[in-house]
Each structure stands twice: as structure tokens, then as C-alpha cells.
Amino acid sequence: MSASAVASNEHSSHGPNVRAYMTVFGALLFLTVVTVLVSYWHLPIKMAVAVALAIATLKSALVAAVFMHLKGERIIIYGLLGMTVFFVLFLIAGPSFDVVDVGGHAVHAPVAMQAEK
Amino acid sequence: MSSATAVSEHTPVHHSGESTGVTNAKLGIWLFLASEIMLFSTLFTTYIVLRLGAASWPRGWDVLNVPLGMINTFVLITSSVTMVMAYAKAHEKNLKGFQTYMSLTIFLAFVFLINKGIEYSAHFRHNEFPSTSIFHAVYFTLTGLHGLHVIGGIIVNSTLLYLSKTDFDHPLFLGRVEGAGLYWHFVDIVWIFLFPALYLL
Amino acid sequence: MAHEHQDSQAHKSFYSYFFSTDHKVIGLLYIVTALMFLLCGFMLMLVMRWQLAFPGSPIPLLGRILSPSLAPNGVMTPDFYNALGAMHGTIMVFLGIVPLGVGGFGNYVLPLQIGAEDMAFPRLNLASYWFFLLGGLLMLSSFILPGGAAQSGWTSYPPLAIINPGQTVWLFAMVMLITSSLLGAINFLVTSFNLRAQGMKLSRLPIFVWAQIVTAFLLLLAFPPLEAASVLQLMDRIAHTSFYLPQGLVILGMRHIASGGGQPLLWQHLFWFLAHPEVYVLLLPAMGIVSEIIANNTRKPIHGYNVIVGSMIAIGILAFVVWAHHMFISGMSAVLSDFFLVTTMIISVPSVAILTSFVFSLRGGSIRFTTPMLFALAFLPMFGIGGLTGLPLGLTVTDIYLHDTYYIIGHFHYIVVPGSLLALMGGVYYWFPKWFGRKMDDTLGKWHFWTSLICMNGVFFPMFIQGLAGQDRRYYDPMAALHSVPTQPLHVVSSAFAGLLFLSQIPFIYNFFHSISHGEKVGDNPWQATTLDWACPSPPPHGNFTKPIRVYHGPYEYSLAGQKTDWAPQNEEVLA
């Protein structure tokens, strides 16, 4: 299969869909307002993180799926992104686990000599 | 930003070998974005680790200007939409429409930067610098690096706008617009995470 | 020097050579530049080895030339020693082995082996080389810049790296080198996925190409964290932030100005997130070269193609989840250590699988002991020693004692020097006929091989004994610690062999440059090899292939029954 044939093929089947763009635009604006409004409730930090993360993930998923045409993209791109996300999870989890230090004994909390208040 | 411009090389048209079916430019951009994901994930890791380890961490709304941040979010989201509209116009072979939307995208990017500049200068006036506290270090570094990416996007998009005068009908022009668009949406996504992380939590 | 020989050969101008976008020219530039950097890094080490063998005695010859601030009365200062150490590590890893294996061999050989005319993005390729060259020159020039060279080890652990002079230039140079690698990685991946010749399915790729693909993924996804981490360290140095600085530092009796709140261990996590995959970046291209050479010189298909490729991919994935085994005694969570202990032991499994497959490839073969084959064969036991000695270091308990001793120095040098570097040198002998249409001299090559092999072992084996005796690494004066006094004579042995190792590179350098114009002329396929790199003229013209290429079968079809020759090139149909 020649690359140029593939390219034209791809574009005709997933041409730009202006209506979808506008719907997503509306959703993004709405979600931004929601996330800001939620922050005014001053939720407990764990809940606030969960809500903010959920909304941000949803927004970026919309951008990626529609604006970046990830919906209906080829498997190799999914594979690449899946792998990247897999490594990102480790990158975030490793150091974070270390700093909260579950079960270990090293103490990251400020040493006595640093508490200058 | 040499990478973003230089990857818009083309597959030789006569190439008839094995390939993935994704054009070189698009595959290249996605690979580049994968590395960018790792870059910004590292910065977010830094944010998480430093915040988890900190004795105290200010809530974003106490130290940052939330309304200004929200306006900037709107600006960047809108610019993402104009970018994708520019792509749609290029797809329709509508030069005028493409140029209008592309100019709008670049304009909005400048609005974003100016807004950011206003925010920065307000901080500086209040004697808040990256060295002030670990929060400020994170805030200035993360938004600064994001700002550099916005500048990179402006350069790429302006180049395309300029080239559209002569190369609009080039068979690879659409692919380049698509690549620039992917990059620009990625910059938008980074901000979508940065905004709540810094301003709202 | 690089353009000199080309001038005589092809009458090309300086400009057309240094700014060519041809992957072969860029590949050769990479190879020659990387070999130069390797020599530089090696010479830095020779100077250090003098201090280690004879602590506190004036360096011969060089001691008279060096400025008194670096070596008063010819005796090097501790700061200069630390600078040499840091630069040796940085140069060897980032400017030597990686550009040689990836930028050099990858650039030259990969497009040929997949039947492509060039890289997917030739101009990007050139940009990648220039980032590398300028980053490298910046790194080297830090010796003469104010502040001197970095002196906090190639690992640059903060807070030391933040208060030490010289680090800023190191960070800038690193950012350039990382950019170069990222551009290269994108290019390699697009090329090998999209520009394969007709019929070159993934399952028919030579193992060298697979090794390059995995390597490129490692570079692509592991380098950005270091780039970000370097930017943060740069901020700590320039903007006085405190990403890596906790509160209340007192440095030599003075309170440090930083606001605090940072985490020194964060750098170690981010650094090793890159630097462990980096180990495999050093190793995989070498393994790829070894598989090419072994298949060719045993005259039979490589044993367990799927096992080797699968293992390489497994290594590529696992390489991202073992990084913290460098941090067992860093104060990291002791529970997290158990997790990384397990992943570390798992990653040894695919490595063993690759090594066994190579050994089993010899069985039933008709082994030709050509010069490249000697290098490839030596890789096996040397990598074996390197790998085995990794076991007590990867095991949390024994690492407590062996960490940061000479044992680890011995371990990773065995992997990289008699392992990787030897294989890469084998690659030079193997592909030299393709580059220049002439062969390198065999006798000199064999001298080079045996002397190098013996000297490398002479340099690095004593380090295991020193490490077991507890000798700490990065010591300016090894005699300072009582527990390393008994093994001090071994330093003299190491240093003597290091000197001999230097001498044994002379035949190689002479052979390389002499053979370019005076080597024995050979045809397009002197090794009677099957892969596509031997299906084009030597040296290949611009565009590489003179005829359309179509691939009919796997990469190592040697000794098929009922054929005229004992090799069946990939681009020729096998008639049963």
C-alpha cells in the first residue's frame, strides 16, 4: 500500500467535522467554568485533586480525540501513546511513593534543624 | 523549534515499500509529542513530589490570579479551535479561510503571552521571584517552559501562514498544517493540566 | 581530520562534507567524531590513573604544561581530579559510545539494511549531528572556560552540583546533546517504520535494526526526563530556586541563600530514569552488531531470532522500571528498594536469553575467525563478566557493602568497554569495506584485538578485588583510607595496563586512516553476507541502491540446502 494512497484515503474518510469541533469547543468552555467554580468550594485537598484531575483528563481527552483526530487513528499511534503513558505512570509513581515513604523509615519531613519559625 | 519545522519532510512519492500507513511527518510529530509528554510528565512529577514533601504549600488562589488564569484558559482553548478550523479550511482548499483562522490562532497565542506577561510583572512588582519559595519556583518554571512552547507554536504557525501564500497547493501543505495543529493542541492540553494544578489546588 | 581523507578520496569540499544531508556522510562524521571524543575521554582517564597509581607525585610531561591552579608543581589538585572524573564519564557515555553506536553505525547502516534511500528527515539528521558536535565541543571547552569543568561526577548529584563551579556549562551542553539524541531518535524510528523496502516486513528486519529501534525508543522516552531535570538544576544555579535544595543548608559554615523546600533525591530519581535506559542504549547497538557478525561468520542463521528480538523489546520496556536500583542506599524508601530489586532481577532474564542465543548460534556453524568475528566473540565472555558482577550489585543486601566501591566501577566498565566498545570496534572492521570499498589490514586488526582485550581486562579486573576490599570510588587519594591501602598495588597494575591500552590503539588508528586509501580493494560483498547493506555498491552512491530492492526472506539465510552459494541475500529469491 503506498503512503500517498493511504494519506488521501485517510483524509476522505475522516475529513474535518466542523460541528464536532464546535461541540467540543462548547464542552471545553463549560468544563473550564466548572473546574473554576468547584475550586471556590474549597473542597478537602484529596477531593479537590480528584475532581480537578477528572475534569482535566476529560478535557484533554476531548482535545486529543477530536482536535487531534485520535478518534479513528491508526493502531501504531495508539501503541506509541499507550507505551508512553505506561512509562509516565511509573515515572510519577516511583518518586511519589518514595516521598510519602510508605512503610520505610527514612524521614523526609523537615529535620529539626530546619524548622525555623 | 527546528524539530517542528524540519520534520515536515516528505515521504518520497515513489516509495512503494513497507510502511505503517501514517505519513512520515505525522509519525514524526507523534513521536516528538511522545517525548514532550515525558518532558512535561517529569515536570508534573516534580510538582507532585515537591508538594507531597513540603511542610506547607499555598493554595493557588491565595497567591495567583485565578480570573486571569481562567481567561488564559479560554484564550488557549479558543486558539485550539481556530487552529483546527484553519486545518478544516486548508482541507477545503480555502486559502482565505485558512489565512483568517491561522492569523486568529497566532493572535490568540500573543494574547495568551501578553496575559502571562501581565501576571509575571505583577509578581515581580510584589517581589515574587522563582527564588522566593518552592511554590514560586514550580510556578515560574512550569509556566515558563509552557510559554516557550507557545512561542515555538507561534513561530511554526507564522511560518505556515507565510508559506501559504506560495505553497498552499503543495501536496504536502495540508500535512504540515496537521502537524502544526497536533503540536498546538498538545500545548493546549499541557495548559489544561497546568491551570488547575497551579491555580485551583 | 575527518574531511581530510574524504578530500583525497572524493574531492569534496569542506562545505559539502560537513553540511551534507546524506545519511552515510553524517554517519561517518558521527563515527570519526565519536572516536575522537573516545580518545579524549580516555586521555583524561590516563591522567587520573597516574594520580591513582602514584598519589601526590607530579604528572610526567603534562604536569609541566598544566596551569598551577590545576596542578601546582605538577601534582593535580583534588578539584582537577574531580573535574577529570566527571568529564571522563560524561564524554565516554554521551559523546563517545552512544554517538558511535547510534549516531554512527545506526545512521550509516540502518537505512542500508532496510533498503531505504536515506533517512526519513535528512535535514533533521544533519541538525542532530550539529547539536551533538557543538554540545560536545562546549562540554570539552569547559576546561578552559572560567569556572572550569564540571566536577560533581557524571551523575551530578545536587546539592553538590549546585554549589560546585563549572556545572552550568555542563548543563547547557547536556541540553544540546539531549536535543541531538531526541532528533536522532525520531528520525530513526520514522525511517525504520516507514521507509522499509518492499517485502521488508518487521519479522525480516536484521537484529541490528531491531536493536536500533529499541534504542531509539529508549532515547525518545528516557531523555526528556533528564532534559527537564537539567532545566530544573539550571534554575537552581541561575535563578536560585531550590528544586533540589532542602531548607537550612549550611555550607562550610555559611548559611545557603536558597529558600529551601526541595528534594535532593528527586534529581537522583529523574537522572536514573534516564541513565538506566542509557545503559541499554550503550549496549543494544553493540548486541545488534554482534548478531550481524556472528550470523555472517558462523554461516548459519542466528539462533532464536524471535527470542533475541523479543528479549530486546522486553529489555527496552523493563529498562524503564529498574532505575532505582542505583539508589538502594540513597535514603530512598526501603520498601521501594524491594520492588526495584525484583524488577532488576527480572531484567537479567532477557539479557541471559540473548547471550545464550548468541552462544548457541555457534553450534553447528562453520566459524571463520575473521577480525570482526574475534571482536564479536570476545563480547560474549566480557559481557558475561559484566552481567554476572551486576548480580551482587543489583541485590539489595550485598549492594550495601559494594555500592560506590571500585566493584561497581569494574562492573559497568566491563559492560561498556570490553563489552560494548569491543563490539563497536568489531563493527568498524566489519563495515569498513562498505564505507570505503577497501578492507582494513587483518594482521594489524588482530594485534589490535588481542592487545586491547588483554589490556582491558588488566585495567578492569583488579577493580573487583579492590571493590571487595572496600575501596571507595571517586577518591582523589586512594591511600587516604586505611582499608584501601593493601590493594593499592593493584592501582599500579590498572594504570600500567591503561597505558598499554593506549599504545594498543595506535595500530587501530594507523590501520583506519591508512586503509582508507591503501587498504586491499574488495568487492561490494566481501563477507558474503545476506543483509541489504551488502546489496549496494561499496561505497554506496547517493540514494544507495542502483536497482530496485525487493525482499524475499529473513535476514540470515546461510547454508540453505541445494543452493550454489552458502548465502542467500535478502533481495534474491530462493529457488527450491
Added chain:
Amino acid sequence: MKQYGWGLPLGASSYAGSIDFGIYLIHAVMILIFVIWGVFFTYLLIKYRKKTGMSARRDEAHGVVKSLIPDIIVMVFEIVLIAVYAIPVWSKIKIDTPPSGKANMVAIEAQQWSWNIHYPGPDGKFGKTDPKYVHFSNPIGLDYNDPAAKDDIVIANELHLPVDKPTIIELTSMDVIHSLFIPEFRLKQDAVPGMKIPVWVTPTKTGTFEISCAQLCGMAHSFMRGKVIVQSQADYDAWLKSEAPKAAAASVPASEAF
């Protein structure tokens, strides 16, 4: 047994034996594997060298599975090593620190380029420290307004320990990362600024041992050494008593003394 030589140094802590066992075991296995492998490798090279009239023999497909046997052996060995040896012993040394009530307590605050050994004194409590009190006469910045600090003893580079009693060392650093290495104890732990890392050791032999720094810490890294003096409990108590007056003298705040 000689203290230092070409092999492992004298072992003088309760867990030195466990670590040495691992090192010896692994090296024995390593040498065994390498020798067997080397013999096989040499055999292959000789047997299958190029001979005229003999062409190479291609593998059969089932040979691939057989060649994975070494892998399985290595994997089994490693699993056993991890489960039976590494994880339990690691837990013993690094996770299961003895309860601080029963142990002797010492704090070490490393700096460029010395080890400040901080003994809590008779009250068993460490005084507060603060960087603003750091002074050449008060290297770790003890805050003498804190009553717990009055009897604290701070000595550079001399670590006294009672034999056969667990000691918990609270390790930290004032500037850059150092690493406390006492070869005879098989003890190594990085000292990281901003972190307080407890390490424990039960010395089993009296004598004088060496502290060296195992993490690059700047110019005088190789000269950053100290002494460990392991004494009988009686000698140790006597030594503590003899140091007490010095502590009292030092506890006069610097600002008042001058």
C-alpha cells in the same frame, strides 16, 4: 584475622555475616557459571571452527526452547535468592530498626568534610539544632536554649560505641550528600540534607575501625574520614562521663561567652 587485606575486611557487626554470606555465595555461583559457560564456549569454538569440506548445519526449530534452559536455571536461582535471602535480610538491616527505647542513640550530622558525632548525653535526648547557631565552636548549631541540648556532646570524627548493644544512628547532612561507610560493619548509608535516616548496627567486636565517605562530596571527599571506637559497656560509660564537663562548658551560649 587481619583487619584489612585483599579480601573482605574483618566483619564486626551482627549482620556482617549475613552480607558476607551473600557476597561469597554469589561469587561462588558466578565463578561456577562462568567456568561451565567458558568451557562450553571454548568447546563450540574449537569443534565448529571452519574446516574445508564441512558446511554449517542449520538449527532445528525445537532447539530454541532447549536453549532457554540456562535462562530458567538463572531465573530459579534469582527467585530463591530474592525470596529466601535478599528480602528478609534487607528487611532486617534497613526496615526493622530496633526499638529506640532499648538502643543506644547517636546522631551524625555530616558536613564538608567531617563527621559531627552528636551524643544525646545522660538525658538520652538530642537537643534542637538550628542553622542560625552554627559557629566554629558549635558546628551543628545546637540550640542551647533547649534544656535537652545542655548535656549533648558533639565530637568530630570520633564515634564511640558500646559493644554488643544495638545503636541507632540518625544520619543527616548539613550541606551536600555524603555517605557513611564503615567497612567492618558492612554499613553504608547516604547522609542526605533535609532527611533524617536511621541506620542501626550492633558491633560485635571491640577495636578501632574506620569511617569513610562513599559519596562524592567535593574537594576533600577522600580525606573525609573518621574513627569508630567500639568499647565494652563499662569503658563506654566511663568515656561518656569524661566528656560531660566539656559538654557543660560548650553549652554556655556563644553570644554570652564572647
